[in-house]
Amino acid sequence: MDKWFTVDKLDGQTYVISEYRHWEETHCYLLNGSERSLLIDTGLGISNIYDEVRRITDKSVAAAATHVHWDHIGGHKYFSEIYAHGEELGWLNGHFPLTIETVREMVLDRCDIPEDFDVSSYELFRGTPSRVLEDHDVIDLGGRSVEVLHTPGHSPGHMCFWEKDRGYLYTGDLVYKDVLFAYYPSTDPEAYLESLEKIAVLPVKRVLPAHHSLDIQTELIRRMRDALRELKAEGRLHHGGGRLDYGDWGIWL
Numbered sequence: 001m002d003k004w005f006t007v008d009k010l011d012g013q014t015y016v017i018s019e020y021r022h023w024e025e026t027h028c029y030l031l032n033g034s035e036r037s038l039l040i041d042t043g044l045g046i047s048n049i050y051d052e053v054r055r056i057t058d059k060s061v062a063a064a065a066t067h068v069h070w071d072h073i074g075g076h077k078y079f080s081e082i083y084a085h086g087e088e089l090g091w092l093n094g095h096f097p098l099t100i101e102t103v104r105e106m107v108l109d110r111c112d113i114p115e116d117f118d119v120s121s122y123e124l125f126r127g128t129p130s131r132v133l134e135d136h137d138v139i140d141l142g143g144r145s146v147e148v149l150h151t152p153g154h155s156p157g158h159m160c161f162w163e164k165d166r167g168y169l170y171t172g173d174l175v176y177k178d179v180l181f182a183y184y185p186s187t188d189p190e191a192y193l194e195s196l197e198k199i200a201v202l203p204v205k206r207v208l209p210a211h212h213s214l215d216i217q218t219e220l221i222r223r224m225r226d227a228l229r230e231l232k233a234e235g236r237l238h239h240g241g242g243r244l245d246y247g248d249w250g251i252w253l
Helices: 049-056 086-092 100-108 189-200 219-233
Strands: 006-011 014-019 026-032 037-040 061-064 082-085 131-133 138-140 145-150 159-163 168-172 179-181 206-209 243-245 250-252
Touching (some): 037 049
Parallel strands (some): 082 131
Antiparallel strands (some): 014 026, 026 037, 145 159, 243 250
């Protein structure tokens, strides 16, 4: 079977749906409550993530984007209820700052594509959210609630999702083990630091990133924050700073 997704169970009500056959190794998270479910990010859209979700739950599912980049909203087309931050609504309406040709090249890059996938037909998702999320909004799933944290830097409307009862922090592209991207014109290195300051004070028990390794110690957040604090103090926290390596992570300014 030409299987695109890998599904792992984090606990009895939480699953990670991963795309390991693409170099970005995007992770999407399905959170099941007693009344409804939340899917944080929907991946590249190369394969139908809705089918995977339906194998896990028969509850109604809302798809929330940590941010409106192609590798996080590709599967939104399969869901009728979608959430996004107000800062990126323009991107959902056809004003994404990269051309579709550039995006298609990135989709193809270092990817073991399924035989039935035609990259020439790949399009960026467009749509109108059924709910526009703001900082500190709460998503109630029934016996399970998730707080929205606006954490710009990687993108203007980037969000982390904080599940206090479990100590789970779904960090999107703000925190992961690899090179963080903060060099695009739509990124903001100083806002990146402010967002790290915001989440560093939380009593996080598990960091759940949108890419690459799931084996992340919570102290990584503070190490990233401290590194960016130092760059700011040196006057180096700005675009054009190049690619900086900190061992198990890096940042491209």
